[in-house]
Amino acid sequence: MGLTGLDPPPELLVQLRSFNEIVSWYGSNRAEFRAQMNQLCVPLRFLDALPPAAEKTHAADFFLQQAGCSGIALPRIPCLPGPTGDFAVIHPFSGSARKNWSLEHYRELARCLGMPVRWCAGPEEQLEDAARIDNLYELACWLATARVYIGNDSGITHLAASVGIPVVAIFGPTDPAVWAPRGERVRVVNGNLDDISVEQVLSAVASVTT
Numbered sequence: 001m002g003l004t005g006l007d008p009p010p011e012l013l014v015q016l017r018s019f020n021e022i023v024s025w026y027g028s029n030r031a032e033f034r035a036q037m038n039q040l041c042v043p044l045r046f047l048d049a050l051p052p053a054a055e056k057t058h059a060a061d062f063f064l065q066q067a068g069c070s071g072i073a074l075p076r077i078p079c080l081p082g083p084t085g086d087f088a089v090i091h092p093f094s095g096s097a098r099k100n101w102s103l104e105h106y107r108e109l110a111r112c113l114g115m116p117v118r119w120c121a122g123p124e125e126q127l128e129d130a131a132r133i134d135n136l137y138e139l140a141c142w143l144a145t146a147r148v149y150i151g152n153d154s155g156i157t158h159l160a161a162s163v164g165i166p167v168v169a170i171f172g173p174t175d176p177a178v179w180a181p182r183g184e185r186v187r188v189v190n191g192n193l194d195d196i197s198v199e200q201v202l203s204a205v206a207s208v209t210t
Contacts, residue, residue: 008040016042025049025063056177074182077162079141088113088205089146091120092127094154101152101170101193101201103127108198113205115147120156148209150201153179161186166208168201 008016016022021043027033028046037044051062060073092106110117120143121130133139139156140163143149149160150168153176161167161181169181172193180188187204189196 013040013042019043021045023047023067051178056175058180058182059178060182075158075162076164077137077140077159079137079144079163082141082145084147085145086147087116087118089118089120089131089143089149089151089160091149091151091154091156091160093121093125094152094157099153099172099174099193101172101196105196105198105201106150109150109201112198112202118146120151122156148205150205157181166205168204168208170196170201172196 022045024044025047026049027037027044028049034044034046047063047066051057051059057065058073060075064071064073088110090106090110092100092103094100119127119130120139121127121132123132123134131142133142136159140159143156143160144163144165146160146165148166148168149157151157151160151170153169153171153174157167157169158181161169161183164183164185166185167181167183167187169176169186169188170193171180171188171190176188176190180186185208187208189200189204
C-alpha cells in the first residue's frame with residue numbers, strides 16, 4: 001500500500017508513466033499524495049486548485065490561464081439532441097448544507113412555477129421521487145431537455161449551465177464572481193440564503209424563460 005492508501009494496478013501505472021506530463025489540480029494541497037506519485041514515478045505536475053482570493057478571478061478563467069490559454073472560459077458539453085420538455089428541474093442540494101436554500105422554499109417555488117417539476121438528487125441525498133442518474137453525461141443529456149434548471153451552488157448546477165439550458169443558480173456564502181456557472185441564459189440570485197425569497201427566484205426564472 002502507498003502513502004495515501006492507494007495501490008494502483010501495474011497496468012494503470014504503465015499507462016500513467018507513458019505520458020510526458022500529466023497536469024493535475026487534485027492533490028496540490030496534499031503533500032502525501034504528491035509524495036506517493038513521485039515515489040511511483042508518475043509524471044504529474046500539480047497546479048493550484050483555487051484562484052487567489054484577492055484577485056476575484058473566475059475559477060474557469062483561472063484554470064484556463066494555468067493551462068496556458070487565454071480568453072474567457074465558457075464550459076460547454078455537446079449532448080445528443082432530444083425533445084425539449086415543458087418542465088423544470090430542481091436540484092435542492094450541494095456539496096455543503098451551508099450553501100443550500102431551504103427545501104421548504106424549493107417546494108413553495110415548485111408550487112408557483114406554473115410548469116411540472118422534476119426533482120433531481122444524488123444517490124445519498126434524501127428526496128422522494130427524485131431522478132437519480134449516476135452517469136454524468138447521461139444526466140447532462142437529460143438536463144438538456146428541461147425548460148429551466150434551478151439549484152444551489154453545486155456541480156450539477158454547473159453541469160446544467162454547460163448544456164446551454166436556462167439556469168437559475170442560488171448563491172449564499174460563496175462568491176458568484178468566482179464560482180457562478182456561465183452562460184447567456186444563466187441568472188444568479190445571490191445573498192443571505194435566509195433572506196432570498198421565492199418571489200426573487202421566480203423573477204429570475206421568468207427572466208431566462210420568456
